[in-house]
Amino acid sequence: MSWVSKTLKSTLGKKLLMALTGLFLILFLVVHLAGNLQLLISDKGESFNIYAHSMANNPLIKVVSYGNFAFILLHVIYSIILTRQNKKSRPIGYSMSRPERNSSWSSRNMGILGTILLIFILVHLRGFWYEFKFGELPTAVYEGITYKNVFVIVSEAYSNIFYVAFYVISMGFLGFHLSHGFASAFQTLGLSHTKYSPLIQKVGFGFSIIVPALFALIPLVMYIKTL
Structure with missing residues (x-):
């Protein structure tokens, strides 16, 4: 058995993979948000359609998108495995334990938050990605x-x-998930330091508020425009 397979089968290896895939997905959120914000440009969708076309036809982006799907799957699988391992290691809870005093609500419910977000991703992919790839869409012509x-x-x-309500609520759950996952990923990778950890936590907290809020803002603004 190679050292790679040994590492991946160990608890530490699973946590490292969770951290790496999590950081990749965080980076993906930033890129995805930058593209989605073009929906708010008042040009009848021209900027967004051109952006979507360039993303769909760029070979590098295609490879990254397939990698993104694989990372989401790995992130979900290893989160389930680690959750089951944690429960097995503590089959009987301590009668006097007070987990709310030692950990945040999001850190204690990462499994639930991840499950909700997985449902959102599947719905989101079916409604947009699937339609874009296989649906019969109208066309628009820009500069020929x-x-x-x-x-x-x-x-x-x-x-x-x-x-819209489903999307906004899901972004709220994403915020909770990120509030713990961002700093936790850096800690798992050994990037924990008394000098830098507080900064990473602050950046993670800000990220967990700003990014989901901007994602939620898009459908809200577009819905208000239809009223």
Whole structure:
């Protein structure tokens, strides 16, 4: 058995993989947000459609997107494995334990938060990615070039108050998930230091508020425009 397989099968190895995939997904959120914010430009979807077209036809982006799907899957699988291992290692809870005094609510419920976010991702992929890849979309022409009009399906989805509410609530859960996961990933990778850890925690806290809030802002603004 090689040292790689030994490491991946160990608890430490699983945590390291969780941290690395988590940091990659955090980076993906930033890139995805930058693209989605173009939905708020008042140009009838031109900027967003061009962005979506460039993402779909760039070979490097295609490889990254497939890697992203793989990392999401790995992140979910190893989170389930680690959660089960933690429960098995403590089959009987301490009668006098007070976990709320020693840990945050998000850190104690990462499994639940991750499950909710997985459901959101599946719904989100079915509603947008699947339609973009396999659906019959209208087209738009900009400077003589024909693009899939992805803006149409996004606008339609965000005109539905129930989907908007589902999206905004999911971003709230994402915020809780990130509030623990951001700093935890750096700690797992050994990047914990008395001098820098407080800064990482502050950056992580800010990230967990700003990024989900901006994601939630997009469907809210687009829905308000339909009123």
